[in-house]
Amino acid sequence: ESCQYTIIFHCMAALSERGSAPVSETSPYEMVRSQELNALLGPKASMQAVDLLCDLHNTTANTGLCLITYSDRDWICLHICKHLQREMASTPVRYVHFDIPLNEAYSLDSVGKHGFAMEIGPQPHGVVRSVIFSAMQEGVQLMMDWICQFNSGTLFEGGWVDVYTMVKNIDYPRDSETHVITAAVHPDLQDRDFCLLHPGDPMFLCFSGETLRYRGKEALYPFFINEGAYYEKGVALSLARKRRVQIPSVRSETLR
Amino acid sequence: ESCQYTIIFHCMAALSERGSAPVSETSPYEMVRSQELNALLGPKASMQAVDLLCDLHNTTANTGLCLITYSDRDWICLHICKHLQREMASTPVRYVHFDIPLNEAYSLDSVGKHGFAMEIGPQPHGVVRSVIFSAMQEGVQLMMDWICQFNSGTLFEGGWVDVYTMVKNIDYPRDSETHVITAAVHPDLQDRDFCLLHPGDPMFLCFSGETLRYRGKEALYPFFINEGAYYEKGVALSLARKRRVQIPSVRSETLR
Structure with a gap:
């Protein structure tokens, strides 16, 4: 079985998972959209959910590139992080862990079997900075390279990753x-x-x-x-x- | 006669001067507001207009502090610029000239007899950066100090100012x-x-x-x-x- 991946260009961490709340004509757009995405890419925590979901974000904070996850023991995410750290010369890459139960997680990437937000900064909202854009592009490409190599049966050596737990x-x-x-x-x-x-x-x-x-x-x-x-x-x-x-x-x- | 001054904290350069267009119930907010401000602080190009109007802006661009004007021979604005350049140690201060007729000028500061936008950056929109905030505060204070000294009869020596004409x-x-x-x-x-x-x-x-x-x-x-x-x-x-x-x-x- 190979790892399927889906990349969603989703700008704001505004997805709230309310699978049980019925959608009506008057439901807010964000709620309607979150259920559409959950149906398309999940359902969350089900066997049908995509294998890996990466959600691209940018921030005004000087974060460099962060992989933000809900797990400190997801070897797929940790290996991808290690791969980016090894290959990206001019951008610091860090692994951030939000230690909350998956059913409380509100972001899109929590819908996949594995997933993370790729967050990069500093960049003002409404602005594209070339260096930031290129770093994100490189990060996405390296992630896809890792998946291709992984799917081809490449062995990735173990090791250590620094995890920042919020x-x-x-x-x-x-x-x-x-x-x-x-x-x-x-x-x-x-x-x-x-x-x-x-x-x-x-x-x-x-x-x-x-x-x-x-x-x-x-x-x-x-x-x-x-x-x-x-x-x-x-x-x-x-x-x-x-x-x-x-x-x-x-x-x-x-x-x- | 002393110089009256008004400082308006107006975030976006969206004031359009349409003194002749009648305002109705369905007029856009920006048009209604621009006529209110024109009535309050002008009317533009009239004897009743305030002496000096300073409009505070910030930008994502790395501009430092700029005085943006519609005149390259307004001695009040040029002397205030010179004063800020002399007194502000850690912020570059520049005089920018938009060479368009006053009746085509669309920004709030054009309503005063003298006026300029005080523009400062870099700062993402929706964010306060302490250094930028302090520089703006210092610029406003120095402008008011200059006006007080001017109103008290202080002589300000002439000299040269670099003018950047768009x-x-x-x-x-x-x-x-x-x-x-x-x-x-x-x-x-x-x-x-x-x-x-x-x-x-x-x-x-x-x-x-x-x-x-x-x-x-x-x-x-x-x-x-x-x-x-x-x-x-x-x-x-x-x-x-x-x-x-x-x-x-x-x-x-x-x-x-």
Whole structure:
């Protein structure tokens, strides 16, 4: 059995999985569309779902290229990540793990048997930056190359992959009464995605001039720092814990 | 007589001056609002118009701080520019001149007796970057300081200001039949606003991999390179000619 793959150019992580909610004439477009996609590519968690689903995203945050997944033990996704890390010279490639149950996962890639979002930044929304576009193109091509080699029976050696597991989100500071945002990401933190943030490091610079610092007890890795689409979600940045995950050698037959 | 000033936080250059078109119940919001603002701050080209109107903008292009005007001989605007250039240590400040008749000018600042847009970048739309926010804040404060000093009778020495006069806009390369964009701004040009572009320099990198070069006969200064809001206007970048303009010493009395 070979690995089928589907690439969906889906711009926003707005797919919500509500398989049980009936669709009516007045349902929001996003809900209708999510059910259409689930029928086309899934159904999620079924035998009919596509083998691998990759959802392409871009962000205003300086993330480089990230594979965002709901599993830290999906050898297919981890091997693809390792392949991209090995082959992409000028773009950092990282594996991000959202540790939530699959039935709570809201993004399109969760519909496939294996899947991830390929997220790349920094790029303003509504803009194509040539270097970012080329890196995404290279990432997609390398993923497809890996699948072709895997389907041809190539053995991929095991090894280690750094996994960034999301621990929590941090909101912008807000006025306690009006909830209006009162600070921007601190210049020392802006664009420093995946650079270790230590307790006491500057986190926000208030419009009043005051610096607010990271008050956590544990040094963690910030990412999605100042992503434009997350203001409305109340997320100024996310924090992750890094650890190394060992992956086995894989060959097509071993996964049957 | 002192100089009155009004600062309008107006995000998009969407004000169109159609003083003669009657407003009805079905008029687009932008047209209704432009007439409200014209009544409030103008009427444009009348004795009742405010003395100075500054309209604050931000852009995805790496412009630094620009004063964008419709005049290359407005001593108020030129002196404010000189003041900002002298006082702002870490932000480049430039004077941009759109050489079109005032009655064709579509932006809010054209309603005042004197006026300019204060444009700053790079910043993605929908995002606040702390360094950009602080630079805008400093620019606005310095402008108001200048006005206060001017109103107090301070003499401002004359001198020279570099003026960038817009010569033409360049659209993205497009498919001749579908008009779909076929290239992004070349990595060698991206973010190099106000760096002289010579004939033969790379301008676009096609999605096919081909490099397209600047075919003009004259070296010019590119600006608004890859501004997100200008894709729909068919503008990938603008080109300007630079020259030095001499400005006289000014003091409040001399302008009565």
